[in-house]
Amino acid sequence: MRRAVAILLLIIVALGISISLEKIPFGTLKTKVGKYYINEGREETGAVNIVTAVVVNYRGFDTLGEVTVLFIAAIGLGAVLRAGVGEGTKKTESASLVLYTGCRLLFPLILVFGTYIFIHGHLTPGGGFQGGAIIASGFLLIYLGCRERRISRTASNLAESLGGMVFVLIGLLGLVFGSYFLLNFLPKGTANTLFSAGIIPIIYVAIGFKVGSELASIIDNLIEESQ
Amino acid sequence: MSFLNSYIYYIGAFGLILIGLYIILVKHNLIKVIIGLGVLDTGVNLFLISVGYVNKGTAPIFSKPGIGSEHMVDAVPQALVLTAIVIGVAVLALALSLAIRLYQHYGTLNLRKVREQRW
Numbered sequence: 547m548r549r550a551v552a553i554l555l556l557i558i559v560a561l562g563i564s565i566s567l568e569k570i571p572f573g574t575l576k577t578k579v580g581k582y583y584i585n586e587g588r589e590e591t592g593a594v595n596i597v598t599a600v601v602v603n604y605r606g607f608d609t610l611g612e613v614t615v616l617f618i619a620a621i622g623l624g625a626v627l628r629a630g631v632g633e634g635t636k637k638t639e640s641a642s643l644v645l646y647t648g649c650r651l652l653f654p655l656i657l658v659f660g661t662y663i664f665i666h667g668h669l670t671p672g673g674g675f676q677g678g679a680i681i682a683s684g685f686l687l688i689y690l691g692c693r694e695r696r697i698s699r700t701a702s703n704l705a706e707s708l709g710g711m712v713f714v715l716i717g718l719l720g721l722v723f724g725s726y727f728l729l730n731f732l733p734k735g736t737a738n739t740l741f742s743a744g745i746i747p748i749i750y751v752a753i754g755f756k757v758g759s760e761l762a763s764i765i766d767n768l769i770e771e772s773q
Numbered sequence: 774m775s776f777l778n779s780y781i782y783y784i785g786a787f788g789l790i791l792i793g794l795y796i797i798l799v800k801h802n803l804i805k806v807i808i809g810l811g812v813l814d815t816g817v818n819l820f821l822i823s824v825g826y827v828n829k830g831t832a833p834i835f836s837k838p839g840i841g842s843e844h845m846v847d848a849v850p851q852a853l854v855l856t857a858i859v860i861g862v863a864v865l866a867l868a869l870s871l872a873i874r875l876y877q878h879y880g881t882l883n884l885r886k887v888r889e890q891r892w
Contacts, residue, residue: 548799552799553795555798556791556794556795559794560787567780570824572779572780573779573830574827575827575846575847576825577847584833584842588835594835594836596833597851600848600851600852619866623863623867627874670834675855676855679859679862738835738836761862764863768866
C-alpha cells in the first residue's frame, strides 16, 4: 500500500518535472547575469576564476549565510552527541607501525595541499570550501590511522571563530571605506598573480580555516562517539 | 537519439532525485533514509550543474591571458553547488548523529517500531 502510494507520487512528480523541463534547452547560456559575470567579472573583481568572483564578491553575503548554516550544523551535531552520555572507556587497538608512520608522513602534505587550494582560490580551480574539505580529510586520516592522537579542541575553536570574525570584519570594513557590506576596498592588482583581487583571497583563506576546522570537529565528534 | 543526447543529463539528475525520494518514502531503516537523502542531494547538485552547461563548454577561469569567453559555462550554478556540497556533508553528519541518539534511546533504527516516527 505504502509502496504503491510512493510510486504514484513519484510518477506525478516525474510528469510535472518532464513537462517543465521541456522548455529548458540543454547546452546554452540561459541567464543574462551569467553572461555578465563572465564578460565583466574579471575587470570588476580582479579574480580570474569567475566562480570565486561570484562566491566571494558578487554573492559574498549569500556565502556568509551558507557558512553560518555549516556552523549551525556543526554546533547542532556537537550538542546532540555531547549531551548526556558518559565517557566511553573502551580500549581501541593501536594501528600497525606502517599505518601509523604513513599517516603521520602524509598528514602535513595534505595540510599543505589544502592550504595551496584555498590560497590560490582566485587563480585556479578550488577555494576555501574545497581546501577546507581537503584539510578535514587530513584530520580524518589521522583519526583513522593514529587513534590516540587528537586535535586540540581549543585550537580548532580558535581557528573557527577567527575565520568567521575575519569574514565579518572585512565586510564591515567595506562599510567604513565605502558604501556597502563586503565592498572590495583593497586594490585589485594585476590579474593572474597571487596578490590580486583585493579582499577575495583574504576572505577565502578565512573560509578555508572555518570550513576545515568545522568539518574536523564534526569528524572528531563522530569518531569520539564510535569509541 | 538527438533527444537522448540533449536531455541525458537532466534524465540522469532527475533519475537520482526520484530514486532518493523513493528511498526516503519507502524504506524503514533510518540509515537507508539518510542514504536516500544523500542520493537526492547529489541529484539536485547534478541538475544545477547541467542547467549551467554550455555546449563545448570550458571552466569559467581565465587561467591564461589569451582565453576567450565564448564557450565558458555559467558560473552561478557552479558557485551555488560548491557551497551546497559542503553543506550537504554537514547536514548528513547531523542526520547521522540524530540517528545515533535515536538508536541509543529506542534500541532500534526501524522507523516502524519508533512510536513517534510512524506514518
